[in-house]
Amino acid sequence: MSAIIVKNLTKNYGEKVAVDNLSFEVKKSTVFGLLGANGAGKSTTIECILGTKKADSGEARILEMNPTKERTRLFERVGVQFQEANYQEQIKVEELCEMTAAVYKKPRNYAELLEEFGISDKKKTLVKSLSGGERQRLFIVLSLIPNPEVVFLDELTTGLDARARRDVWNILSKLKKQGLSILLTSHFMDEVEALCDEILILKKGKTVFRGTVEQAKNESKKENFEDAYLWFTDEEENYESI
Amino acid sequence: MRAFRVLLKNELKMSLRGMDMLIFAVIMPIVVLIILGIVFGQKPAFEGADYSFLDQSFGALCSISICAGGVMGLPLVISDYRSKQILKRYKVTPIKPSLVLLAEVAMYVVYAVVSLITLFLVATCFFGFRMRGNFGLFLLGFLLVMVSIFSIGMMVGGIAKNSKIAGIIASALYFPMLVFSGATLPYEVMPDVMQKVVDVLPLTQGIKILKNTALGLPIGDVTVSVIIMLAIAAICGFISVKFFKWE
Numbered sequence: 433m434s435a436i437i438v439k440n441l442t443k444n445y446g447e448k449v450a451v452d453n454l455s456f457e458v459k460k461s462t463v464f465g466l467l468g469a470n471g472a473g474k475s476t477t478i479e480c481i482l483g484t485k486k487a488d489s490g491e492a493r494i495l496e497m498n499p500t501k502e503r504t505r506l507f508e509r510v511g512v513q514f515q516e517a518n519y520q521e522q523i524k525v526e527e528l529c530e531m532t533a534a535v536y537k538k539p540r541n542y543a544e545l546l547e548e549f550g551i552s553d554k555k556k557t558l559v560k561s562l563s564g565g566e567r568q569r570l571f572i573v574l575s576l577i578p579n580p581e582v583v584f585l586d587e588l589t590t591g592l593d594a595r596a597r598r599d600v601w602n603i604l605s606k607l608k609k610q611g612l613s614i615l616l617t618s619h620f621m622d623e624v625e626a627l628c629d630e631i632l633i634l635k636k637g638k639t640v641f642r643g644t645v646e647q648a649k650n651e652s653k654k655e656n657f658e659d660a661y662l663w664f665t666d667e668e669e670n671y672e673s674i
Numbered sequence: 675m676r677a678f679r680v681l682l683k684n685e686l687k688m689s690l691r692g693m694d695m696l697i698f699a700v701i702m703p704i705v706v707l708i709i710l711g712i713v714f715g716q717k718p719a720f721e722g723a724d725y726s727f728l729d730q731s732f733g734a735l736c737s738i739s740i741c742a743g744g745v746m747g748l749p750l751v752i753s754d755y756r757s758k759q760i761l762k763r764y765k766v767t768p769i770k771p772s773l774v775l776l777a778e779v780a781m782y783v784v785y786a787v788v789s790l791i792t793l794f795l796v797a798t799c800f801f802g803f804r805m806r807g808n809f810g811l812f813l814l815g816f817l818l819v820m821v822s823i824f825s826i827g828m829m830v831g832g833i834a835k836n837s838k839i840a841g842i843i844a845s846a847l848y849f850p851m852l853v854f855s856g857a858t859l860p861y862e863v864m865p866d867v868m869q870k871v872v873d874v875l876p877l878t879q880g881i882k883i884l885k886n887t888a889l890g891l892p893i894g895d896v897t898v899s900v901i902i903m904l905a906i907a908a909i910c911g912f913i914s915v916k917f918f919k920w921e
Contacts (some may be wrong), residue, residue: 440703478848482765482766482767483765483766484762484765494778503765503766503768504768504818505768507766507768508768509765512763514759514762514763516759518758518760518762518763519758519760520688520689520692520755520758521688521692521754522692522759523684523688525686527684527688530680530684531680531681531684532767534676534679534680534681534766535677535767535768535769536768537761537768579765671762
């Protein structure tokens, strides 16, 4: 059973091919990592799957639904954290949570989530006054408010310190055991290794690897996953010379 | 419905925290009312008129908050929400992003109504104001002017390329209308030539309707203004629905 199915997805921006004939599946109750350098097409892929950008060809289904045609039903069950956190200038943490919860039929209690992510003392703080790490945690909280079956996390732990990253990993692992399917992008290979059941490495919109972290290491003949990742993305030479 | 209520409540909270609308849509009309009340007192609107200058100005004062919310508030908030991709965030939720816009519009309606009530109370209690026309008809006029002016703001916010351009257009609409449409500076004290020029401003026509209904003058006097307001609402409404940019 797959939570997300992507078939032959292609997206062009004018002459530039942003996503080139991409296909993959995210099985239920697993974590799927979409990797690649900045500009490799990760965010575009996520937006095409969600339907906020229109793919030029190919299709994507989430929970066996068409994200554009069945969006009202689908997005009751899907959480999204976009790469750039967007919020109103004058909004406080609690207000943003309340406004997010209000659009779902059966939202989770956001006070509990804030507690779990260690920012419950910031309820009355303006979102713009939070530190980068606190804000990042808040946006993960927002994506979990719908009590989703599938969650999209674009740049999961950017801006978090080591402790907070571990905490986030633990929470996500626990949610995964409870049945949550996760599609994430990340630039931290230790995180990918710790969390992802399967990965896909993108290079200029093309798939250069798909499989498990172990397979990536075997195929590239590298012991370290970060080396394997760099080998696939052809940044290896620069890396070796440093 | 619950989503709408929560959105509106929090939008209002944020707006009050920002203060701008409270100042421009609620406090400023009262200040202008007090100034006009002190300067012109209970003087008749013109020699032989059976209503006072202030009775005549009431309709104009009610339009200040409509103008502030419609051509300043709406374009700025819509373009801001688009550039911050807040509208996009709602695209991946079960509600339509248009519900957020509706909450914004509702918020400015609240401001306009609050301003109307406070103006009515202050004018009645302190400056002997009396609504001479039919109150229902006045409210109908108020609604028409609101729909018309808000549709201008919707159009500007909906199609302006970015927040900066929306801000420039909003200022270019707001300040001339605030000063020259008769909302603050009374139309009646303007020289004839100036009156002819400012007649092109949409709000000038709106104010004619509000004054007419507040004073209970024959409604036929403002048929042209009503047609103009309806036309603006239809055209700008159509353009904003048709060409609205969500991203």
